[in-house]
Amino acid sequence: MSATDSATAAHVGTDAPVTVSPVEGRADTNAFIRLPYALYRDDQHWVAPLEREMRAFLDPRRNPTFDTAEIRLLLARRGKTVVGRIAVVSEPRYQERHDFTCGHFGLFECADDTGAAAALFDAAAAWLAERGLTRMLGPLSFSVNDECGLLVDGFDGPPSVGIPYNPPYYARLLTECGFGKAKDLLSWLVPMPPDGEPPAGIRRVAERTLSDPAVTVRPLDPGRWDDEMAVIKDIYNDAWAENYASVPLTDQEFRHMAAQLKAVLKPELVRIAEVDGEPAAFTMWLPDVNQALRPARGRLTTWGLPVGLLRVTLGMGRITRVRGGTSGVRKEHRSRGLVAVLLADAQRAAHRLGYTETDLSWILEDNRGSNRHAQAMGGVHFRTHRLYVRDGGPR
Template sequence: MTDLTVTPVSGRADTTAFIRLPYAVYRDDPHWVAPLERERRAFLDPGRNPFHDNGTVQLFLARRSGKVVGRIAAVVDPRFTERHDPKCGHFGLFECADDPEAAAALFDTAAGWLGERGLTRMLGPLSLSTNDECGVLVDGFGGPPTMLMPHNPPYYPGLLTRCGFTKAKDLLSWRIPMPADGEPPAAVRRVAERALAAPDVVVRPLDPGRFDADLAAVKDIYNDAWAENYAAVPMTDREFEHTVQQLKPIIRPELLQIVEVGGDPAAFTLWLPDTNQALAAAHGRLTTFGLPVGLVRVTRAARRIDRTRAVTSGIKKEHRNRGLAAAMFAQAQRAAFRLGYTESELSWILEDNRDANRYAKAVGGQLFRTHRLYERSAG
């Protein structure tokens, strides 16, 4: 093989190479949806992505005879080490040609960087935490990814196992065709009706007139509900505000359902239009030579979005086992039906989250995609 080097990303040219490598990796993949380059540049910028307020990220590029063939991020998240494992770091943003030597060099370099910081275990891909994209696609390659879900070539799982990684956890995606009448199955409706029969329980959509207050309540529920989830870390105020600003243009108030118990927010579910159905038309750029070519394409394609993704949900611990999930999901599904969507995706759900997976089956969900988190030693 020709000479191979792995070096830290340094400067704008390296950052651009890091961002644009996927265009080579996915050149022949009809399902890949190119992210917007300006969004990726902001994501990697410590001055614009509040993850960097707490976490430390080092990017690396692999080159063979001067040509970029792979990339990786090594990540230390103090919130994760404090909450889950003081000796565990992450890797993420991994992309690579079908080149086992380059993949091994990238993983070894990331592991070495983590080891220099006293970490002995490496988990990923987390790009850059469970609040972002997670996992390697290992099953369900037959279509384009849904928004904010990873996509990768089928050879990636083999690269990881050859490099000493083993399964840590699977993340499941369920596809739910919209019923002809927009109604959930009778058994789910009965659970929802029992929950709503309690005089102190109300399910309502996001109130645009009190957008900030409603979203603040969502953050509190999210951090409470996800506190004990596998690998989860709480979102800081800055991270949450940053995420809201990114999602605000596509949030449909009817698809963010909030449950109140005794007037206090207790649960929520957020469904979003699958913007990947429109984003594919931009080919990664909203402008070309200063002209809004991509923006025009995206605007036209957005009219054809017919799928939603249930991006995140949460129920405060003290309000579980009351049927609140059925109540709020039923309302979200009815709203999606009224808005003209023909199917929804529940993703991702931890493989051992028995209640959530049971609910996905109960509403007619079809398990159609699996992503996997991997682990190996570092240092």
């Protein structure tokens, strides 16, 4: 996308016709990746993803999700100006587990242009219809294991790592294009107590659980990285098997995810609960690296100079928030109180490391147990993301 296209993508007129075409070649890939820079250039809260990571995510040779799912990237143009993008996904694992008629969309970005959005969604629906799929669920980029949901409430600050951000008008575009609510995903902000201790209720449950000599909790052992990641993957796939829109992670996908996490993950923030010496549950909290990435604007180098890298390096030492984003308890151990143990232990570890708040996200709106735990930790519901669904083919 040229500098002119980038500067005008969010403000192009509606007289020129809309065309939608698949992403083919480097120029289209660049346009797909760079469109958000035009749409968000005046938005103080947007955090640009690192371009090299986005390129890897979109590369079938480097992202193992392409081994199991069929994915098509589309661009919408008004005249010659790129005004929208979308990924459309046929995921057999989702279809076998949940709905044989449903495909996904994700990575949706668009100017405030209902005509362009409608053209994108119609093209996506047509692609899915060719594969016998008559429903479309999203945003899922590319599955529930990646970023998902459209921000519909809580636009007053930058997103935490792994959480999507978008302008308020996106919800209107989806509604105008025939989508309705499928499920809300809730985020809870937990301020760090001065002493790092969890509230009394959580503490009592944790202490009662730990009074059982069969139950122990420990941090991740970085010296056994591969073995520890295999343990977490096994618990995750078991714990999430019946969750809304869940898709099991393959070995290749989890290795790929673990390799990405290794650079930012702090072993103290990963807690593993064991019962009779066998791993039974885990929680993984991550430093909110978005606080460090934001000044880099997606690039580690500028004109060959490591300007962005320097900004990120300096910012890593100033992170104040952790995101408690991934947890799981094996089904046979869900009545033991392990969640309270893990939350209490992780919060104490975060306090020792100097973090001042925790974003517990995301939690399904109808997951009463997890939402009660977030509230019991002192959490305040501060953001809502929404999954949308549309029935039928092109309109």
